[in-house]
Amino acid sequence: MVKHIHLFFVALLVVSFFGRVALAQFKPELLARKWLKLAPHVIAGVLLLSGSVLVFQGDWLAGNFGWIIAKLVVLVGFMIAGVRTIREEGASRWRWFGVALLCLFYISKVAVTKQIFFFLADRLTPAIPCRLWIFVGGSSRFWSDARAVWP
Template sequence: MQTYIVLKHIHMLAVVLSGAFFLKRGHWMLNADDRLEAKWVKVLPHVIDTILLGSAIGLVVVGKWYENWPAWLSAKIVLVVLYVLFGTFALKRGKTLQIRLIMWVLAIAVFITIALTAISKAFPPSMLNM
């Protein structure tokens, strides 16, 4: 149980760091800030997201969720893929600032949905379940 709690806290910290840094990078993108091109800004999200993925896999293994895979976890995985796609278009591949802004907002909405799904252990997340 102790391992699960440690992994859960690492995962939650990585979620907060990932989300906060995504918001900051989006702010820099909207303001055409040169800091977005700094090497550490390009590397840090990969470090955070590797910790996030590693702790998620650890939670699945330690929690033995692979034995009885919950639907909300499948939903989270699909949502994470959408978040990555929207985030990529928001910060890199969007051709215009308007497209980047739309993708950034969509990515934020998906991020919030992922968090609510994790908290409620249901999809779609419902405030009534909390």
């Protein structure tokens, strides 16, 4: 149940961030409304609270918990990049938006893999291209061919 709440608020955070960026670009005067100023803080608070409950519920502090610290550090980076995205104008806004998206990607990838340095893999595994191929309508023949190409 807590995991579903956490994932719901992750999705809500992403959608609200995109919405606030769109408002900052096209209707910045709407960002002055009180509920639009308060909503990101409520969403982030529930997200951090549910994440904390998940950490203690799953007993993740007993083992290797560097990935949790990495997520928290990059979350702070996302918050900084998000604020800069909303406040900046022009090309600078879109650079900060890109940084914020990279932070979101990193956080989500670390949440799934539990690996801080997932991007330092020395070679591709066959699972990623094969799953993509099967998803778009490929055959199992491609799976056996890919296993022969990528040991």
